[in-house]
Amino acid sequence: MAENTPVLELRDVNKSFGPIDVLHDISLKVHAGEVLCLLGDNGAGKSTLIKTLAGVHRPTSGTILMDGDEVSFDRPKDAQDRGISTVHQFGGTFPLMTIGRSFFVGVEPTKKFGPLKIFDRKTANETAVKAVQDFGITRIDDGDRLIGGLSGGERQSLAIARAVHFGARVLILDEPTAALGVKQASHVLRIVLEAKKRGLAVIFITHQVTHAMAVGDHFAVLIRGALAANFMRGEKSREEITDLMAGGEALADLDSIIEGYMETHEGHPPAPVA
Amino acid sequence: MNSATQSVSTGTHGARPGLGVTLGRLARRPEAGSLLGMVAVFLFFALSAGTIFVSPAGFASWLNVAAEIGIVALPIGILMIAGELDLSIGAVIPASSLTLAIISGYYGLPEPIGIAAALAFGLLVGAINGFLVLRTEVPSLIVTIGTMFAVMGLTLGLSVLLTGSTSTNIVPSPFYKALLGQFVGGMFQVTIFWWVGFIIVAAFLLHLSPFGNWVYALGGDKISARNAGIPTERLTITLFMMSGFCAAFVGVGQAMVYQSAQVVGGQSFIFNSIMCVVIGGVLLTGGFGSVAGIVLGTITFSIVNQGIYFTGFDPNLGSVIIGALLLLAVLMNDTFRKMALTYSTKKKS
Numbered sequence: 001m002a003e004n005t006p007v008l009e010l011r012d013v014n015k016s017f018g019p020i021d022v023l024h025d026i027s028l029k030v031h032a033g034e035v036l037c038l039l040g041d042n043g044a045g046k047s048t049l050i051k052t053l054a055g056v057h058r059p060t061s062g063t064i065l066m067d068g069d070e071v072s073f074d075r076p077k078d079a080q081d082r083g084i085s086t087v088h089q090f091g092g093t094f095p096l097m098t099i100g101r102s103f104f105v106g107v108e109p110t111k112k113f114g115p116l117k118i119f120d121r122k123t124a125n126e127t128a129v130k131a132v133q134d135f136g137i138t139r140i141d142d143g144d145r146l147i148g149g150l151s152g153g154e155r156q157s158l159a160i161a162r163a164v165h166f167g168a169r170v171l172i173l174d175e176p177t178a179a180l181g182v183k184q185a186s187h188v189l190r191i192v193l194e195a196k197k198r199g200l201a202v203i204f205i206t207h208q209v210t211h212a213m214a215v216g217d218h219f220a221v222l223i224r225g226a227l228a229a230n231f232m233r234g235e236k237s238r239e240e241i242t243d244l245m246a247g248g249e250a251l252a253d254l255d256s257i258i259e260g261y262m263e264t265h266e267g268h269p270p271a272p273v274a
Numbered sequence: 275m276n277s278a279t280q281s282v283s284t285g286t287h288g289a290r291p292g293l294g295v296t297l298g299r300l301a302r303r304p305e306a307g308s309l310l311g312m313v314a315v316f317l318f319f320a321l322s323a324g325t326i327f328v329s330p331a332g333f334a335s336w337l338n339v340a341a342e343i344g345i346v347a348l349p350i351g352i353l354m355i356a357g358e359l360d361l362s363i364g365a366v367i368p369a370s371s372l373t374l375a376i377i378s379g380y381y382g383l384p385e386p387i388g389i390a391a392a393l394a395f396g397l398l399v400g401a402i403n404g405f406l407v408l409r410t411e412v413p414s415l416i417v418t419i420g421t422m423f424a425v426m427g428l429t430l431g432l433s434v435l436l437t438g439s440t441s442t443n444i445v446p447s448p449f450y451k452a453l454l455g456q457f458v459g460g461m462f463q464v465t466i467f468w469w470v471g472f473i474i475v476a477a478f479l480l481h482l483s484p485f486g487n488w489v490y491a492l493g494g495d496k497i498s499a500r501n502a503g504i505p506t507e508r509l510t511i512t513l514f515m516m517s518g519f520c521a522a523f524v525g526v527g528q529a530m531v532y533q534s535a536q537v538v539g540g541q542s543f544i545f546n547s548i549m550c551v552v553i554g555g556v557l558l559t560g561g562f563g564s565v566a567g568i569v570l571g572t573i574t575f576s577i578v579n580q581g582i583y584f585t586g587f588d589p590n591l592g593s594v595i596i597g598a599l600l601l602l603a604v605l606m607n608d609t610f611r612k613m614a615l616t617y618s619t620k621k622k623s
């Protein structure tokens with residue numbers, strides 16, 4: 001049964017900021033070695049959902065479970081300590097630091113230098129380069145390079161490699177491919193698959209249907225803060241997903257359906273389409 | 275990693291490996307621009323001022339200036355790398371100078387008490403700066419202007435209240451005079467040797483210890499640094515306390531050298547130290563810079579500041595040169611930073 005316990009589960013999570021309700025009754029599961037694609041338009045509540053998972057926000061109601069146990073995060077550090085790691089759109093956030101130094105920010109390796117402890121640059125660089133090369137990015141070979149000199153895909157890859165190196169179990173990728181070209185994006189997608197192969201639970205936020213289809217096992221569509229659709233790989237065709245994502249007919253329909261439903265059901269959205 | 279990098283680079287350079295690689299590495303360092311600037315400025319004054327400039331007296335004239343600014347410029351530079359500014363040093367220097375002069379000169383208490391009180395005062399102002407910046411979230415530029423005026427006013431008020439005067443004399447005992455206020459060889463202030471000590475400590479902290487990595491991370495992105503588990507609040511307060519301490523140290527040194535302390539004076543340190551740091555390649559918005567750069571920037575600034583008196587030019591031109599130099603330095607440092615960002619060991623074939 002342990003196999004079937006999701007690494008991370010949300011049960012009826014609601015989040016309001018003052019009078020504004022942002023998330024409605026979100027229930028989601030993500031298992032180890034599974035990629036959950038979170039789809040939705042701007043303003044659908046994706047960022048709020050991610051931030052709730054990452055410990056930035058606390059849910060107004062509802063529960064978050066890890067390995068079947070209820071957890072609550074007071075700060076981002078708590079989520080990180082439990083193995084939830086978020087990688088943002090632009091990856092490395094310290095453009096003027098070297099690869100080795102930024103990889104180990106906050107957890108610097110040290111070595112003895114007489115009576116003093118000094119930053120072990122050699123170990124840091126070697127570990128960082130090896131970690132990212134293990135993910136197949138062989139073009140990064142010098143830990144003294146500055147993060148700002150890497151391509152967008154390389155920065156994402158480095159950030160993901162860093163999260164995995166430091167024991168992440170749930171990887172939240174916030175639109176990692178949004179700002180990338182086709183080739184760069186395929187690098188990142190390969191790394192997502194590699195992370196999945198290593199048994200991580202990946203939550204992948206994206207707009208691009210091809211990217212979602214390439215790596216996703218499980219898809220969830222958010223509209224107006226509610227889960228509009230929740231289905232497994234192969235249950236919907238590329239066209240249907242595109243419709244949902246691209247704001248086509250289906251999306252417009254769902255939008256009005258949800259709005260109408262919520263008016264008649266005390267603000268609760270309908271159960272997601274399976 | 276060094277050997278790997280070099281072997282890759284030597285492949286492209288062929289027969290002459292050493293020089294090209296070394297120059298290439300240097301060009302990507304934060305201090306690349308300031309090294310060129312210092313050499314250029316030194317050559318300019320060596321040629322236009324003649325032999326007196328390259329004599330020991332010539333060196334002493336700018337080294338004495340460089341040492342005092344340099345001791346303050348180091349923590350200011352580290353603060354700037356961390357994304358903060360500290361202008362209150364301009365008031366802390368005379369205030370600590372006067373603290374020592376009043377305690378050990380006016381009241382005649384032993385020097386260690388006066389020195390300890392002066393340094394503690396610097397640490398206190400730094401702690402207040404750090405605390406206010408964190409609690410109010412007002413930019414440190416504004417906070418430290420506020421504390422600068424507060425300290426200036428308190429210094430004047432207390433000085434008049436306690437001694438009835440705005441300046442106080444102090445006759446340090448020989449030991450402390452030798453330690454902090456002596457002229458070695460009749461012209462080199464002992465402060466120069468203290469500066470060397472401060473440089474070693476700063477270089478260790480910023481480039482060798484894990485603490486330095488925190489400083490760069492804090493200046494690069496405060497929120498990410500905090501999320502990575504760096505104690506950003508404690509770090510910020512520590513950095514402000516370092517600059518308060520160093521400013522107080524310079525104040526103590528001045529009281530020992532000149533054997534008197536005045537309420538005014540010290541304001542020139544505010545802009546001078548920032549200029550040294552910026553000429554030295556530290557990015558005004560934080561996240562980039564080096565101790566070597568700060569030191570080179572300080573030397574460059576001091577050479578221009580003093581060198582002008584050795585030439586036949588109107589000394590007022592010195593400020594013009596410094597102004598132009600600052601602009602040039604920022605432009606040059608931008609170029610070198612871009613080079614650092616675009617560098618990669620493998621050339622696309």
